[in-house]
Amino acid sequence: MTDHGTERRGLRALETPLLLQTSTDCIIQDFYEPALRAAVSYDRGVGYFTSGWLRMVSRGISAFAAAGGRARFLVSPHLSKDDWEAIRAGTEARADDALRAALELELEALVASGVSQDVASLGRMVADQVLDFQLALPAAGLNGDFHDKFGIFHDSFGNAVAFHGSQNDSVKAFSNFEAISLFYSWLSDTDAQRIASHAARFEQIWTGQMLQIRVVALPEAVREGLKALGSAPRPGKPAAETEPTESDSRWRHQDEAISAFMEAGAGVLEMATGTGKTRTALRILGLLEQKGHIQSSIITMSGTDLLDQWYAELVKLDAFVVHRSYGGHHE
Numbered sequence: 513m514t515d516h517g518t519e520r521r522g523l524r525a526l527e528t529p530l531l532l533q534t535s536t537d538c539i540i541q542d543f544y545e546p547a548l549r550a551a552v553s554y555d556r557g558v559g560y561f562t563s564g565w566l567r568m569v570s571r572g573i574s575a576f577a578a579a580g581g582r583a584r585f586l587v588s589p590h591l592s593k594d595d596w597e598a599i600r601a602g603t604e605a606r607a608d609d610a611l612r613a614a615l616e617l618e619l620e621a622l623v624a625s626g627v628s629q630d631v632a633s634l635g636r637m638v639a640d641q642v643l644d645f646q647l648a649l650p651a652a653g654l655n656g657d658f659h660d661k662f663g664i665f666h667d668s669f670g671n672a673v674a675f676h677g678s679q680n681d682s683v684k685a686f687s688n689f690e691a692i693s694l695f696y697s698w699l700s701d702t703d704a705q706r707i708a709s710h711a712a713r714f715e716q717i718w719t720g721q722m723l724q725i726r727v728v729a730l731p732e733a734v735r736e737g738l739k740a741l742g743s744a745p746r747p748g749k750p751a752a753e754t755e756p757t758e759s760d761s762r763w764r765h766q767d768e769a770i771s772a773f774m775e776a777g778a779g780v781l782e783m784a785t786g787t788g789k790t791r792t793a794l795r796i797l798g799l800l801e802q803k804g805h806i807q808s809s810i811i812t813m814s815g816t817d818l819l820d821q822w823y824a825e826l827v828k829l830d831a832f833v834v835h836r837s838y839g840g841h842h843e
Contacts, residue, residue, distance in 0.1 A: 547673060548569060552666060557585075562592060599730055794826075
């Protein structure tokens with residue numbers, strides 16, 4: 513689909529599959545990016561959001577922002593510390609020029625220190641009011657997570673597309689087995705009614721009219737101390753393994769190996785069994801990706817059992833999309 517067609521027909525220029533799956537479709541190229549290019553508004557309710565999603569849909573979200581698009585996100589409060597701080601800073605900088613200038617310096621410093629460029633993009637888009645966030649917390653007898661996942665696009669021609677499914681907005685979600693069902697306002701009255709129901713439900717939650725969901729804007733969340741939830745593990749998910757620190761002498765050899773590799777730009781890790789070769793390699797890989805030195809990596813081993821072990825470690829992270837090409841896997 514071309515951008516010219518999108519400009520002429522808006523969302524009607526989209527292909528109209530009724531179901532998209534990560535196993536057989538490229539949901540980003542087939543749906544998210546063209547929908548963002550065609551839309552002027554996007555409302556999204558999602559259980560888990562990370563700034564890495566912006567990188568995945570970078571071309572679509574850039575066109576959306578350039579066209580004056582506005583997106584609203586209802587998310588659970590399980591944000592990473594960096595994403596939380598970027599959203600908070602961007603929200604506070606909207607009405608204050610001095611804070612906005614300070615935000616730019618803060619984001620530049622974050623990127624220079626090795627934090628992903630995705631975080632900086634998130635902060636800027638919040639400050640520019642391209643993206644708006646509210647936290648959603650179950651209430652009135654519900655004590656779990658806000659775990660719904662749905663979205664609605666509208667264009668300037670009166671067309672709308674809605675979707676509902678299992679996928680979160682994170683890098684890892686695109687390597688999971690996920691699926692979304694899609695509805696198009698111009699295909700049938702039934703589809704139009706489904707879209708209207710999703711849109712009404714989003715508006716009801718966003719404006720605080722649904723008793724079973726409490727919504728909290730970011731400034732209010734900061735005042736209430738909800739930031740603590742941002743760094744907590746999601747229910748049902750084990751806490752992340754503690755990262756080694758400089759003060760922990762047991763792991764100093766890993767820090768030294770990483771420093772030596774980053775300084776030289778290449779190298780071979782020679783470490784005793786059980787001292788953390790995998791962890792050290794993954795930390796190096798993450799740093800290289802964050803600094804923009806690499807766009808992809810190849811991990812190769814002697815034997816599929818070792819490749820299975822690496823795959824199990826990689827899918828625990830939200831930093832990489834992982835494709836397997838060995839044994840019976842052809843991804």
